[in-house]
Structure formats: structure tokens, C-alpha cells
Amino acid sequence: MKSNISTELLVDSHVKFIQSLGEDRDLTYHLTTHLRMNAVYWAVTALCIMGRKEALDREQMIDFVLSCWDDEAGGFGSHPGHDAHLLSTLSAIQILTIQDAVDRMDVPRVVKFISSLQTSSGTFAGDHYGETDTRFSYCAINALSLLDMKYLTPGTAVIDVDKVIDHISRCRNFDGGFGSGVGAESHAGQVWVCLAALSILGRLDIVDEKTLGWWLAERQLPNGGLNGRPEKLEDVCYSFWVLSSLSILRKLHWINRDALISFILSAQDPDDGGIADRPGDMCDVFHTLFGIAGLSLLGYPNLQDIDPVYCMPAKLIEKKGLKKTWLALPRHLS
Amino acid sequence: MSVNYNKNSPSIKTRYAKLHQKENKNYTPETLSLTSQLLSINPEFYTIWNYRRQILTEGIFPLKSATEVNDLITADLNLTMSALRQNPKVYWVWNHRRWCLEHVPENPGEDQSNWRKMSWVKELRVIESFLDADPRNFHAWNYRRYVLQSPYVDHTWEQELNYTTRKIESNFSNFSAWHQRSKVYTSLWERGINDEELKSIKNQEFNLIKQAIYTDPGDQSIWLYHRWLVGEGKDEELLRREIEMIEELLSIEPDRCLDTLIHYKTLLLRHRYSLKDRDECITLSSRLRQLDPFRDGRYQDIANELLSMPNN
Structure with a gap:
């Protein structure tokens, strides 16, 4: 356990932590290649929220993304030589959008790859091996909308949008939440992907907002942290998944802001930077992003706005004309 | 996720480099064994699971008899079992297990569905052992629902209800089991039952939930379920x-x-x-x-x- 608990966001330490991630090509680096593309997206997004986008080299980042192209499948893998997957393809598109370099990739082939993954039930597979999950429906909707809303618009749509909505509505549970598939238990991460997809598609009307809002508000535990399901432990990553869901439903005031801020800040590593799942644990870039993104939604001072639907810089999403009706808490001055 | 750092880990980079043979479509028993080694070090290497399936379906199965294919599938089921025992929450491993089940060959000879039926029925016992170890593991619950949908598995709604009752009685806060119960009832109601039956089922349910509420009135899962019933x-x-x-x-x-x-x-x-x-x-x-x-x-x-x- 770290003894000194921080009471403010250690921006400089987190920037250094993120910069150090790619430096050591040690065993951990090789054991996490299956997540590398996602990790780059988490890193650059965290930097954007802290207003430090330039801390990672733009050209190097774009080169890395392009080096993960899987020409056989027509999508991006998580690392050079890895198979294309929807998870890494969405991250690639998000990174290139943030770096204003979407023109460097083969958009028509990527669109074809994504649309080829829709199954007859309306949901999406992550790759041609067929595992389906509402996460992948969100990846497809998010990615296609970032590339061009025409891919989701009647007349020019490349997927069956009504079927996606129908499938998501069949994943809805008695608690108002959503699971990974039809019949699956509600989970805050799955709730977020379903709400965000419905928000992009303008179909939040199928959500039972009161029941789901209650379920989400009850995720806050006495220590201020949020859990992802009833009777589970708190974890910093739910600071984004629960909060972004509440933000999409415009109910962020249904949890206690100050208690959650203290919880997230207490999970920082004051020596080496980064944020962990909970105080005293090992930090990683995943929890670093979702902790900082949560703080941004809560109106923590001196941060950039994050769009809870895309988990990308809000200004960028607004500029692309994709901003939805979500509501974050007002930003406090420092 | 826990990773086997000790087991041959210094050479992981070299081994991974060797898998560039993937591009050469090298589908031999040697590459199959290389994938086993890499997956035992890190079961999250999704590309290696993909490669393994390619090696089996493209390079190995076509040269084997049905019995040998069945043995190879059994070996892969065992491989995923030991991976899941260490890391019960890795999507890719559950996914590979589904693939195995779906690739059990038909028996030559009379009883056409025997191997398949045996594999699927066994799976129900396997999944119960995972849910005994962690009654909230949503991967295991999802997998259970997947197995129950198989035409090879005879399992009535009453049996599933009894299963969730057992889970709930051992811990009233098992929200996953309450959730499963809501699904069993929803599908029953969708199939249509008469009002009297519905009333008697609901009354039984109110009695169970009342016990749960009196045991731990602070647990939200129970109230969620109660509201759903009302x-x-x-x-x-x-x-x-x-x-x-x-x-x-x-x-x-x-x-x-x-x-x-x-x-x-x-x-x-x-x-x-x-x-x-x-x-x-x-x-x-x-x-x-x-x-x-x-x-x-x-x-x-x-x-x-x-x-x-x-x-x-």
C-alpha cells in the first residue's frame, strides 16, 4: 500500500507514466501485445483530456496504427502480425480521428470489414471467428458513425440498423440494464455500450430510464467508488462506465460527486504516476484513462471535456457534428 | 489475469516470431504444439487461438478419422479447461471452448448423436463446477445459457428454476441467480400459461423473496426483483x-x-x-x-x- 494518498490529480506524473509505457520492451510488453492498439487509444485519449496530446509523437502513433493493418481481413489487429478484430479496428479509427489522419487508411475496405461482421440476429461478431457481444455492436456503430453517418442513414446504410436496435432491445433486462447478449445479466460496461449505441442511433426511447437510473445510482458504494454489478467490489473503470451511462441519461447528479472524486484520486500512484483499479493496486493505462475520463465528467477542474458516447474529446465529436444530448456536471474552477 | 511467468517465458518473443509461419499457412502438428505453448503462457493471445483453429481445420482434421478428430477435440476441451481454471474470465478461452463443442464430429455407425450428446451433456456438469467456484462469474452464466439451448441437452424450465433456487438459498445476494430466474419466468410467460398458474407461481415467488428480504433488506438485488414481480x-x-x-x-x-x-x-x-x-x-x-x-x-x-x- 502507498502511504501518501493524493487529494489532487497528478497530471505531470500521469503524462510521464503514459510516455514510459512503450519504452521498455520487457516481458510485460510482449505479453500485452493483444491489447496494444487499445492501449494506444487509452493513452492518447487520457492525454487529450489532460490537455497534453502532444506528449506522444503523432507520426510514430500513426505509423504504429498503420503497421497493424491486416490486409487479408481488411481491418486492424492489435499489434503487427495479429489478426484483425473489431475492438482494435475501432481503436485504430479513434486514434486516426484524434490525429486527423483517417485519410491514411483504406476506408472502403474497413467499412466492408465492419459491415461483414453483422450476424443474422442483428448483433455483431468481433471477427470472422464469430464471438458475438453487444460490445461489438457498439464498436461497429461508433466506428461507422466516426467514418461517416451516411453508413448508418436509411438509403445509404451499410448495415441493418433496425436489426441492431431490435437486438439491443432484446438484451434489456428486468433491472432496466443490458447484458452482452440476449439473456445475459446486466453489467455496467454492457449498459454503457448499449446506451451509447442507442444514443448514436437516436433510439434512447427504448430505455427504461427510471429503473436503469436507479440501478446505476446504486452502483456507488459507501467508500465513494462504483461497482459494475450489485454486490461486487468497486473499481475505478466503472467511474467511466456508470458515469457515462448516467451522463447519457442526463442523471449524473444521482450519485455523490465529491465521494467519487476522492475515491478516484486515492487510486493514483503518487510516485510513478498512473491510476489503478483501486487504492494500492498496480496502475495501468486502462484505469488511468477511465479514472481521468470519470473526473472530467464530474467537472473536475482544469480538464478537457470528454464525450461520454464516444469516450473521445468532446470538442472533436462536436466539430464532427456527432454530439448527442448527454449532460456532464459543470466544471469547477481550480 | 494471472500469467505464467515461469514457464518458458524468456523465449516468448522468439516463439511469437516463429508464428510468422502463420502467413505461410504452416498448418502442421509442430505449429499446433507451438500454439499450445504460447497459449499456456498467455491465454489472451486471440490471434494464436485463431491460428490454432486454422491449423486444426485446415491441416490436421482432413487427414484424420472421426475417432481421431474426436480425441483432438477432447484434448482441446482439456486445454481450455486448464486455461479457465487459472483464468476463468478470459473471453477468448470460453470462445474456443464453444468452438470445440460445435466441432465434435458425428459418430460413424449407428448412434449418430452419441459423441455430440455426451459432450454437451457433460458440459452442463462442467459449467456447474465453475458456478460453484464463483457463483457470479457472468462468463460461466452466459456459457450455461448457451449449453442449455443445445438440442442435445434435455433440461426443463422446472430444473433450471430448481437450480437457481439452490443458488439463491446458499446466498440470497446472488444477483446472477435472480437474473436467471427472471429469464426462466419470462420465457415461460411468453409461451403462455393460464392466470391461475401464473398467480400460484407469483405467490411462491413472493414467499421466496420475502425470506430474502428478511435475511438482508439492505441488498438492492432483492428489491429489484421484488419490483419486477410487482x-x-x-x-x-x-x-x-x-x-x-x-x-x-x-x-x-x-x-x-x-x-x-x-x-x-x-x-x-x-x-x-x-x-x-x-x-x-x-x-x-x-x-x-x-x-x-x-x-x-x-x-x-x-x-x-x-x-x-x-x-x-
């Missing part, structure tokens, strides 16, 4: 009965009880509106605001909604 409160008699039960409980666990009490009393207002009852709900909500200040914003919204409720 629904929109069209049955006024039932609504009043449940309100009475909660009022008895109020002294033990006021905040959780109060939330649902306000909800039911608001439903009752829709049947019979009176300013007095509305004001009682508003008073209850301010009590709740004091008891549970974290969710103050929500209770304020509830009070505001009550204030603007039409008095028809």
Missing part, C-alpha cells in the same frame, strides 16, 4: 399487501425499504389520488434524502415528480 402495480390488492410487508420492515433497514415503499405508494396514487397520500410520499422522500445523502439528487427528482403529478 410490475406496474395493476393488482391493487397485491400492491397493498406488499406495502404492508415493507411497512413492517421499516424499522430494520429504513433506506432500502423506503425507496421501494415510495415507489409502490406512487403506483397506488395512480389508482387513487389524494393530496394526503402524495404528501406522505414527499415526506418519505425527504426522510430518504437524510438517510442516504449520496443519492440526494435522485430523491429530489422523485419529490419534484410527485409535486407535478396530475391529480386525476
